[in-house]
Amino acid sequence: LQEFPAWAIKKVCQSIQSNGVWREGRFDRQWPPNDADIVEAVRKEIEHYRKAHRSADDLLNATVEKR
Numbered sequence: 001l002q003e004f005p006a007w008a009i010k011k012v013c014q015s016i017q018s019n020g021v022w023r024e025g026r027f028d029r030q031w032p033p034n035d036a037d038i039v040e041a042v043r044k045e046i047e048h049y050r051k052a053h054r055s056a057d058d059l060l061n062a063t064v065e066k067r
Contacts, residue, residue: 004042012041 001009016033033041 001039001042004046008042008046012038012045016041 016038
């Protein structure tokens, strides 16, 4: 989890703890999620922000066409 921002890890862990659900899926509450499940959940949590960042970055780096 070292590569991920702390806010995303915390958000996913709180969601799992409170209701066993995170944005992209559901965990079986009978068993704790394994490491791979947590990594996948955090990766999917930040993917929304990465897409928005890439889009904003593309817009800021785009060349402006003159009329």
